[in-house]
Amino acid sequence: MAITTFCKTSRSIDVDEFIDYVESEIDLNEDDSIISAATMLQALANNQKILIDTFNRDLLKYNIEAGASYSQSSSILGVGKNKSFVVRANMWPSVAPTKLKTIENTLFSYELPHNHNFSFLTANYFGPGYETDIWECAEPKNLRGTIGEKVTIRFLERTKLDPGKQMFFRRQKDIHVQLPPEEFSMSLNLLAMTEQDQITDQFEFNIKNNCITGFPGGTMCSKRVFLMNIAGKIGDEETVDILLRIAADHPCQRTRGAALASAINISPIIANRIGKNIKDDESPFIQEVLKSGT
Amino acid sequence: MNNFSDYVKEFPIFSNLINKARELVQTKKSLSYADSDLRDLLNSSELTNLIKKCVSEIFDSSSSEPIFLHQDQILLCNDFGGLVVAIGQTKAGEASDPLYSSPGESLIGAISSGGFQYQFQEIGENWNREVFSPDVTLGDLRTYDCSPGRTVLVPTSKIFDYLSSGNVIIKIAAPVEVGLTWEFNRRTGIAERVHASTVEATTLSYIIKFLSVHGNEDSLHAIKNLIRHRFHYIRWDVVKAVGKVDPENLYKILKEMTVDPHPDVSNASIKMLSQLGVY
Numbered sequence: 146m147a148i149t150t151f152c153k154t155s156r157s158i159d160v161d162e163f164i165d166y167v168e169s170e171i172d173l174n175e176d177d178s179i180i181s182a183a184t185m186l187q188a189l190a191n192n193q194k195i196l197i198d199t200f201n202r203d204l205l206k207y208n209i210e211a212g213a214s215y216s217q218s219s220s221i222l223g224v225g226k227n228k229s230f231v232v233r234a235n236m237w238p239s240v241a242p243t244k245l246k247t248i249e250n251t252l253f254s255y256e257l258p259h260n261h262n263f264s265f266l267t268a269n270y271f272g273p274g275y276e277t278d279i280w281e282c283a284e285p286k287n288l289r290g291t292i293g294e295k296v297t298i299r300f301l302e303r304t305k306l307d308p309g310k311q312m313f314f315r316r317q318k319d320i321h322v323q324l325p326p327e328e329f330s331m332s333l334n335l336l337a338m339t340e341q342d343q344i345t346d347q348f349e350f351n352i353k354n355n356c357i358t359g360f361p362g363g364t365m366c367s368k369r370v371f372l373m374n375i376a377g378k379i380g381d382e383e384t385v386d387i388l389l390r391i392a393a394d395h396p397c398q399r400t401r402g403a404a405l406a407s408a409i410n411i412s413p414i415i416a417n418r419i420g421k422n423i424k425d426d427e428s429p430f431i432q433e434v435l436k437s438g439t
Numbered sequence: 440m441n442n443f444s445d446y447v448k449e450f451p452i453f454s455n456l457i458n459k460a461r462e463l464v465q466t467k468k469s470l471s472y473a474d475s476d477l478r479d480l481l482n483s484s485e486l487t488n489l490i491k492k493c494v495s496e497i498f499d500s501s502s503s504e505p506i507f508l509h510q511d512q513i514l515l516c517n518d519f520g521g522l523v524v525a526i527g528q529t530k531a532g533e534a535s536d537p538l539y540s541s542p543g544e545s546l547i548g549a550i551s552s553g554g555f556q557y558q559f560q561e562i563g564e565n566w567n568r569e570v571f572s573p574d575v576t577l578g579d580l581r582t583y584d585c586s587p588g589r590t591v592l593v594p595t596s597k598i599f600d601y602l603s604s605g606n607v608i609i610k611i612a613a614p615v616e617v618g619l620t621w622e623f624n625r626r627t628g629i630a631e632r633v634h635a636s637t638v639e640a641t642t643l644s645y646i647i648k649f650l651s652v653h654g655n656e657d658s659l660h661a662i663k664n665l666i667r668h669r670f671h672y673i674r675w676d677v678v679k680a681v682g683k684v685d686p687e688n689l690y691k692i693l694k695e696m697t698v699d700p701h702p703d704v705s706n707a708s709i710k711m712l713s714q715l716g717v718y
Contacts (some may be wrong), residue, residue, distance in 0.1 A: 200646050204661035207643070236645050269654055329649060342696055343504065368508040370498055375513065375526060376494045378607045384491050391498050400497070434541050439446045 146300050147279045148180060148313040156188040160223040160232060163189045168227055172339040176315060179266050182335060184313040185358070189232070190268045191331045195222065196234050222333075229338040237275045237332065240325040256322055258350040258427035259361060260285070264316040265336045267306065272330030277321045280352060285317035289429045290346050294357045296389040298350070306332055316341075320350055360399070370403040377407025385412045392431070393422050402430025409438065444516040444524075444672060446507055450485040452476075455517050457524060460546075460611050464522045470546040470613055471592050477548045477611065481588045486526070486550055486609070489515075490621035491515040523612040529555045529601040532625065535661045538577070538598050540568065540621035545612040547585070554586040555606035560628070568595065568617045568669065570702060575621070577628035598623065601620070618670035637674065644676050645667075650682035659684050666692070671701035678708070 171384075172178040199220060204305075219235045260282065280436050282288075283297035298320065306312060314321065316337075346366045349359040360367050373391070376384050385408045392405035405423060409416050416438050423431060447453040449558065453568065456476040463472055480486065493513060496505050507513050507715055509525070516524035538560070544690050549555050561578035577598060593599045595617055618640065619633040635641045650658040662680045678696055684691045696708035697718075712718035 194655070195651065196655060197650065197658065199658045200650055201654070201661040204646065204664050207664060218645075220639070236642070236649075271649070314632070319655055329645065329652075331649070340624075365504055365508075368504075368510060370513060372490075372493055372497065372508060372513060373608055375528070376490050378605075379487055381487050381491070382492070384487070384494060385497050387491065387494050391494070395497070402556055417498040 146272070147281075147304065147319060148176075148315070149304065150183040150271065150311045150313075151309060152187050152311060153309065154184050154185040154188050154191070157191040158185065158188045159192060160189065160195060163232060164223050164225060167232075167335065169316055171228075173228055173230055174339065176313065179264060179335070179337055180313045181268055183268070183313075186268045186311055186333060186335055187309070187369045188265055191270065193360070194359045195272065196331065197218065209317060219334075231334075231336040233334050233336065233339065234270055235332045235334060237272070237323070237330045239325050239328055249336055256324065258320055258322045258352050260317055260320045260350075261314060262317060262347045262364065263336055263338055263342045264314060265334050266311060266313050267332050268311040269308045270331040270333040272328050274310070274328055274330050276303060276305045276324040277325045278303045279322070280320040280350075282318055282320055283343050288348075288357070290357070291429050292357055292359060292432075296350065296355055296357060298352065298355050301314075304414060306330075315392075316351040317345070320352075322352075322407045341389065344400075346399060366397050368401050369397065369400045373400065373403035373407045377403075380407065382409050382412060384408075385415060389415070389419075389423075393420065393426075398428035398430050401426065401428060402434055405431060408433045409434065413438075441529075442507060443514055447515050450489055451619050451629060452480045452483050452485050453489065453515070455479055455506050456480050456611075457522070460524065460613075464518075467527055469592070470544055473546060473611065474592070477546060478588065479552060480609070481548045481590070490526075512666075513690070514658070521614055523607070524592050525612075526550070526607065526609050529557075529603055529606040529608055531601050531604045534625065535626060537631065538600055538623040538625050540617070540619075541593050541599055542595075542617040542620050543596050543613050543615040544595060545610055546590055547611075548590045549585045549587050549606065550609055551607035552587055553603075553606055554584060554589065555604035555608060556582065556584055557591065558582045558600050558602055562596065562598065566596070569619060570619070571619065571621070571630070571633045575630040577623055583660045592614055612669050618672065623651060635670070640673060643673055646688075647673070647676045647680050652682040654684065663692075666695075671699070671704050674699065674701070675704050677706065678704075691717065 163185055164411050165425045167182060171182050204300060219233045223232045225275045228383050278299045280298045288294060313344065343365045347364050348357045349361060374399060388404040388408035392408060394400050395401045444457050456473060459476045460470060460473045461552050463470055493507055507515060510529040514525045514526040516522055558580055560580045562575065566575055582602060584649055615636050620636040621633050622631050623629065624631050647662055650662055662677055666677045668674050678692055681692050693708045697705055699705045709718055
């Protein structure tokens with residue numbers, strides 16, 4: 146099963162206290178250490194006044210004229226000062242049964258199997274809680290990370306983020322599908338950020354076929370690849386030079402592959418004079434570009 | 440000014456376009472008046488140089504998250520509820536995808552060498568975009584080419600859709616003016632349903648409902664602050680929330696809403712008052 150805890154506490158703490166606790170007590174690189182924050186996360190979840198006050202304040206300052214903006218389906222409650230983490234509250238609206246894909250499905254990634262490139266600890270904050278199906282990906286570090294790649298996936302459980310329950314989702318390893326809750330619910334998250342988040346991918350999966358089907362668009366990798374693609378369509382010779390340097394050196398393999406493809410797209414002749422360092426790159430994204438010539 | 444548009448400060452034609460479009464938005468004029476400014480940009484080398492600057496930033500700092508990078512777009516101006524300017528790519532809808540109305544006016548310029556293809560579908564002149572009716576159907580369809588360096592103005596009164604994918608465009612979007620985004624069946628042309636036209640409105644709606652259940656003594660005042668919101672469904676959410684939190688004052692707010700400009704709100708208020716035996 147996924148890592149679930151039922152840490153009970155009658156304490157109720159505020160966001161600053163929780164942030165200070167994580168700063169001083171939690172090693173964000175160690176799963177066990179993050180899981181040990183479950184009691185304090187529950188103590189924060191016991192303080193429902195925080196979110197109510199936040200929403201009250203937001204609505205009061207909301208400018209009813211055009212120009213105002215309120216666009217978060219999650220509310221950032223705090224961030225680490227000396228360590229890289231985020232404390233946020235997420236909304237999970239219920240969805241009326243329909244055969245059509247609803248706007249909620251899109252906004253809240255309901256029914257889309259995916260993993261995350263960061264670990265997070267979550268607790269129920271309001272409402273009955275969302276349901277989630279969880280699978281485990283064996284050896285995620287060994288994945289090449291390409292579309293269609295077969296993945297060894299094992300179903301763990303269907304569970305619900307009930308009140309009083311905390312769950313830990315392991316970076317890359319846990320694949321989950323969020324299902325809409327029966328009533329509007331909110332969860333509280335401690336997101337453990339690392340530099341790896343910026344250079345590793347998240348994946349979307351086909352659970353029936355056990356394979357990777359896509360890359361969520363919101364990750365840094367996907368955003369960079371998008372820029373590389375645009376550059377390949379409207380860049381010039383100077384852009385090619387920069388793209389080739391990215392193709393040679395960038396720590397993200399998908400970014401390297403997209404940069405190389407775009408450089409060749411602008412200037413096909415460079416396909417014949419690509420440096421050894423790029424040719425020796427074992428990334429499937431680079432090798433695929435070299436093989437196809439674009 | 441915001442950080443996004445500061446990013447293009449060194450590009451005079453681009454900056455001029457943003458300033459012009461901003462002025463048009465502030466004076467509630469059509470973005471069509473920025474058409475020649477957009478063409479000037481499209482026919483200059485600034486967009487190529489701008490992309491070069493963006494790509495250089497990725498090379499210089501491999502693990503940072505540059506401000507302009509967003510999902511499926513390079514965001515170059517975001518006045519948060521006001522003007523938005525972004526570079527993106529066209530995406531043609533699939534046969535099973537619905538067609539959506541445009542809740543705000545936009546001006547689109549073709550950057551990449553192939554330009555792009557698109558279609559407009561007419562809707563009757565009497566189409567009330569703020570009141571859903573399943574009787575609304577799409578009319579004549581016409582397809583067009585937008586050549587590189589050319590532009591197309593997308594009004595809220597027609598249904599626009601790309602017919603080609605992967606073409607690079609620049610889009611200047613005015614603030615949303617219609618509260619509802621309509622969804623049409625692509626095959627039959629029949630209006631199937633409507634959505635809130637902004638994520639912001641969807642989120643506000645959730646928050647109002649949340650506070651009506653879990654809120655405290657301050658929440659009622661906060662909820663009531665949205666009773667004059669420009670979108671009718673937010674105003675109605677406020678009425679429903681007041682009914683839950685402060686039922687003794689429901690009569691008062693319902694009476695006020697009987698003269699709401701949106702017929703769904705005024706009619707529902709009258710109906711509810713009559714059910715309460717006071718209208």
